[in-house]
Amino acid sequence: HTAKTVVSNFAQQGKKIVAIGRNYSAHIRELSNEAPEEPMFFLKPTTSYLQSGGNVEIPQGVTAHYEVELGVVIGKTGRDIPQDEAEYHIAGYALAVDMTARNMQDVVKRKGHPWSAVKGFDTFTPISAFIPKVAVSDPNRLTLTLKVNGVTQQEDSTAHMMFKIPRMIEHISSIMTLEEGDLVLTGTPPGVGPLVPGDKVECTLTDRDRRELAALSFGAVQRQGGYKFAP
Amino acid sequence: HTAKTVVSNFAQQGKKIVAIGRNYSAHIRELSNEAPEEPMFFLKPTTSYLQSGGNVEIPQGVTAHYEVELGVVIGKTGRDIPQDEAEYHIAGYALAVDMTARNMQDVVKRKGHPWSAVKGFDTFTPISAFIPKVAVSDPNRLTLTLKVNGVTQQEDSTAHMMFKIPRMIEHISSIMTLEEGDLVLTGTPPGVGPLVPGDKVECTLTDRDRRELAALSFGAVQRQGGYKFAP
Numbered sequence: 132h133t134a135k136t137v138v139s140n141f142a143q144q145g146k147k148i149v150a151i152g153r154n155y156s157a158h159i160r161e162l163s164n165e166a167p168e169e170p171m172f173f174l175k176p177t178t179s180y181l182q183s184g185g186n187v188e189i190p191q192g193v194t195a196h197y198e199v200e201l202g203v204v205i206g207k208t209g210r211d212i213p214q215d216e217a218e219y220h221i222a223g224y225a226l227a228v229d230m231t232a233r234n235m236q237d238v239v240k241r242k243g244h245p246w247s248a249v250k251g252f253d254t255f256t257p258i259s260a261f262i263p264k265v266a267v268s269d270p271n272r273l274t275l276t277l278k279v280n281g282v283t284q285q286e287d288s289t290a291h292m293m294f295k296i297p298r299m300i301e302h303i304s305s306i307m308t309l310e311e312g313d314l315v316l317t318g319t320p321p322g323v324g325p326l327v328p329g330d331k332v333e334c335t336l337t338d339r340d341r342r343e344l345a346a347l348s349f350g351a352v353q354r355q356g357g358y359k360f361a362p
Numbered sequence: 363h364t365a366k367t368v369v370s371n372f373a374q375q376g377k378k379i380v381a382i383g384r385n386y387s388a389h390i391r392e393l394s395n396e397a398p399e400e401p402m403f404f405l406k407p408t409t410s411y412l413q414s415g416g417n418v419e420i421p422q423g424v425t426a427h428y429e430v431e432l433g434v435v436i437g438k439t440g441r442d443i444p445q446d447e448a449e450y451h452i453a454g455y456a457l458a459v460d461m462t463a464r465n466m467q468d469v470v471k472r473k474g475h476p477w478s479a480v481k482g483f484d485t486f487t488p489i490s491a492f493i494p495k496v497a498v499s500d501p502n503r504l505t506l507t508l509k510v511n512g513v514t515q516q517e518d519s520t521a522h523m524m525f526k527i528p529r530m531i532e533h534i535s536s537i538m539t540l541e542e543g544d545l546v547l548t549g550t551p552p553g554v555g556p557l558v559p560g561d562k563v564e565c566t567l568t569d570r571d572r573r574e575l576a577a578l579s580f581g582a583v584q585r586q587g588g589y590k591f592a593p
């Protein structure tokens with residue numbers, strides 16, 4: 132069955148990652164940003180996926196921040212998807228971290244440059260296994276947690292998302308077609324911060340019954356070679 | 363032969379488009395931008411490809427500019443590709459137009475927001491057929507032309523690219539792995555401007571012997587439905 136294969140292997144076969152920014156008001160405040168009037172998104176390349184158990188590689192000169200997020204895996208290609216049909220385009224979910232080169236981002240935001248490099252380094256999207264939709268009773272009542280070296284840094288409910296998933300899918304698909312295997316990242320709650328080489332990260336996604344739907348763990352190492360950020 | 367299939371069908375099978383901005387000094391001047399110290403790039407989704415003969419759909423409220431560009435089709439996956447090995451990662455070329463929602467871009471540049479929507483609308487990357495590398499003796503000595511309704515608006519030599527193709531491949535692959543079937547857009551020469559519904563666009567890529575390597579033509583129509591830009 133083709134559809135099942137593509138979505139359960141979305142990290143290998145999907146073509147794009149569309150990430151929503153500024154979707155939890157407490158996170159907007161911690162970065163002193165302004166709340167958007169409509170969902171704000173950027174693209175990450177699928178070459179940034181990192182399977183659980185791997186290492187995020189921190190480029191030289193980069194302050195790399197973690198952002199734990201709920202991911203939505205698209206199961207059916209669509210364009211101009213109305214909110215009340217969004218459900219039919221969702222195949223499932225995943226637990227993800229949207230790694231961000233924060234000091235580079237500060238520069239590109241000031242200069243009005245694109246965000247693609249800042250968000251797109253190899254290993255900058257740690258990702259869990261696919262969670263079939265049937266396992267999730269309500270995506271707006273999930274708890275995201277992220278621990279660094281055993282200490283909880285992010286813990287919040289997806290109930291605090293400002294734009295809900297159907298609105299995100301409506302907005303993105305009014306601009307670019309969403310395809311089977313694409314991933315939509317839904318924004319991060321507060322508590323973001325830097326990783327340094329040697330750090331160990333553990334994330335969980337749990338439901339209202341405290342059932343663990345996904346776990347994701349990874350280390351952080353210094354990137355050997357590659358781009359060096361020297362502002 | 364798998365490699366041949368992926369690259370000759372890069373628009374269907376490739377996963378990403380990496381587009382270089384501000385690579386011809388005369389174009390930088392016409393938009394009053396500053397020249398970058400290193401190649402500046404952004405991602406476009408592959409859902410934005412438009413085959414020759416189709417119509418660019420201009421979203422409501424959007425001023426959509428054409429930018430004719432030489433595309434480089436990646437034939438071999440690589441990371442941290444040195445300039446002197448870049449050649450081995452190139453499978454061929456294509457003639458492309460990087461459509462841009464210019465009035466939206468002015469806003470996101472001012473706010474420091476991502477460029478992904480501005481560059482990523484469906485139909486915003488008109489693309490020619492694949493040109494095998496063997497047909498191109500020197501990618502730095504090609505002429506790009508773009509006509510709107512029979513009138514030449516862009517005509518320049520790729521000799522005027524500030525960052526050359528091996529430098530672009532080195533830079534991009536130091537940040538994100540380039541994969542077989544990916545497309546690198548190399549920037550646009552001066553002469554960019556708006557399209558309006560009813561316009562007919564014709565582009566050519568020719569070599570020093572005035573041999574036509576590729577042609578690309580498309581129309582412009584008003585997008586029905588979809589996103590409306592209302593700043």
Ligand SMILES: [Mg+2]
Binds near residue numbers: 151229
């Ligand atoms: Mg994020």
Ligand SMILES: [Mg+2]
Binds near residue numbers: 148177377
């Ligand atoms: Mg992509």
Ligand SMILES: [Mg+2]
Binds near residue numbers: 382383431460
């Ligand atoms: Mg361009």
